[in-house]
Amino acid sequence: MAKLQVAIDLLKIEDAIALATKVAPYVDIIELGTPLIKSEGLAGIRKMKDAFPDKLVLADFKTADAGELEANMAFGAGADLITILGTTGDSTIVGAVKAAKEHGKGVVVDTIGVQDRVKRAQEAIALGAEFVELHAGLDEQAQEGYSIQVLIDEAARAGVAVSIAGGVNKNSVAAVKESGAMVAVAGAAIYGAADPAQAAKELKELLNA
Numbered sequence: 220m221a222k223l224q225v226a227i228d229l230l231k232i233e234d235a236i237a238l239a240t241k242v243a244p245y246v247d248i249i250e251l252g253t254p255l256i257k258s259e260g261l262a263g264i265r266k267m268k269d270a271f272p273d274k275l276v277l278a279d280f281k282t283a284d285a286g287e288l289e290a291n292m293a294f295g296a297g298a299d300l301i302t303i304l305g306t307t308g309d310s311t312i313v314g315a316v317k318a319a320k321e322h323g324k325g326v327v328v329d330t331i332g333v334q335d336r337v338k339r340a341q342e343a344i345a346l347g348a349e350f351v352e353l354h355a356g357l358d359e360q361a362q363e364g365y366s367i368q369v370l371i372d373e374a375a376r377a378g379v380a381v382s383i384a385g386g387v388n389k390n391s392v393a394a395v396k397e398s399g400a401m402v403a404v405a406g407a408a409i410y411g412a413a414d415p416a417q418a419a420k421e422l423k424e425l426l427n428a
């Protein structure tokens with residue numbers, strides 16, 4: 220069954236924990252988005268994990284260098300998963316995977332900016348990533364003609380463990396599930412909803428259908 224990951228792109232940890240409290244019954248992975256981590260630092264990760272010890276907490280570092288060092292920082296603060304950029308060299312991913320193995324945690328490789336996402340996803344899994352995030356970031360989503368369908372098609376072709384992020388919502392989540400993706404990542408569709416708990420509940424129900 221595909222997991223639901225809430226991506227929290229808020230700037231204050233108190234607001235993020237308040238949101239997570241509302242949606243926790245429906246989500247499997249709580250992501251501290253990159254802007255939140257830049258705003259609150261490692262202390263924010265620790266506060267989130269302390270508040271939700273039974274949930275997987277993903278630190279969206281989008282690391283581009285010093286993979287082992289940054290992964291050790293994230294895991295030491297309580298993260299269960301860290302993102303490393305797929306555009307970086309293999310050695311950065313390998314370093315982060317080494318740290319993950321030592322902590323019993325996992326590395327997620329983010330394909331933001333990667334030209335051939337399917338090929339890089341397969342390479343990243345071979346390097347030891349837990350799964351690969353097929354991801355169109357907020358800026359790419361804002362470009363004319365953007366469609367999440369590209370990622371959905373790639374997930375089906377990749378044949379490795381992937382998540383999909385880039386505007387997942389109640390209209391696209393069923394296709395995300397059908398693609399074989401193991402995780403659907405939803406940010407704005409949850410934190411931007413008038414009723415985030417209801418939005419998360421609907422997404423979870425569609426994933427479970």
Ligand SMILES: O=C([C@H](O)CO)[C@H](O)[C@H](O)COP(=O)(O)O
Binds near residue numbers: 226227228355404408
């Ligand atoms: O990772 C993200 C982005 O790079 C900003 O940090 C988002 O959390 C991710 O794209 C999911 O959010 P939505 O696209 O709003 O669903």
